[in-house]
Amino acid sequence: MKNSNSTVLNGHPLDKDLEVALGRPVVTANDADCFTLSEATDGAGAGFGTVFGVILGTGVGGGLVVRGSLIQGPNAVAGEWGHDQLPWAVDSEMPGPACYCGRRGCIETFLSGPGMEADFTRETGRRATSREVIDGFRMGEPAATATTERYVSRLARGLASVINVLDPHVIVLGGGMSNIDELYDMVPEAWGEWVFSDTVATELRKALYGDSSGVRGAAWL
């Protein structure tokens, strides 16, 4: 295991330990990979050639499925965009919040649920849950609206960099923040500024199986 935010697991052969404990073969993939496999197989990404799956939850992860196959490269980090630095960062976003991985300004520190909440607190001095921020945005509250608009811009930039490298047919969002329905209009309206193409045909979709897709994907695996 590596890069696990359950850091106690890092450096240990969890799959081998489970095989010994269970007395049977075990296959493993991280939650974002399993999520993407589920959504690509029979969910929101079904029928698309290249599916990039994104988890926007307590952390930010991603996975890549091409023509039905989960892509796990030689480093087992395919799709891991959460600990890249936020692209096209403006001065106020640099060096960015500290991340558990040891660096600053990772995409995860802005786009996770706690990342949005920390952004609201930095700007207002007040605390609010991401749900309260979204409720405030829907009622037109200025600070909540500003936080939401920053979140949309950051998500659009993060996904634009993914589109520029992978050019997926569809991006499927999961995790708690994926329940913000406004994202599916606002982010594609914004990402064209950073995608290296005059028009962007990539679709942005909400996961069909929500929180169940992780375990569904593990079953498909």
Ligand SMILES: [Zn+2]
């Ligand atoms: Zn990080």
